[in-house]
Amino acid sequence: NQLELVNAELVSEIKRRKQAEKSVQSLNWLKEIRKELVLYxxxxxxxxxxxxxxEIFKNS
Structure with missing residues (x-):
């Protein structure tokens, strides 16, 4: 069935995009953490x- 095929493609595309968004969010989160660590x-x-x-001033 053509409609089922299109539907399945849409579902997998939505899943793929959500996964990509998660990856980007994780990446941004990691960048933030790295900045914090560098500053720390x-x-x-x-x-x-x-x-x-x-110490040098005290001892001189």
Whole structure:
């Protein structure tokens, strides 16, 4: 039946698009997490450097 065929194609196309949307959302989510991690690591490095500077000033 032609109608059933078209319907099945539509259903699989909808599923495919939903899957693609999920992938894009996951990708954006991962990018956000990566940004957060980079900032976090950057802050940690700065804190460490700041501490060493403070130690140097204290000990001088």
């Amino acid at each position: 690591n950057f802050e940690k490095r700065i804190q460490k450097k700041g501490r060493t500077l403070i």
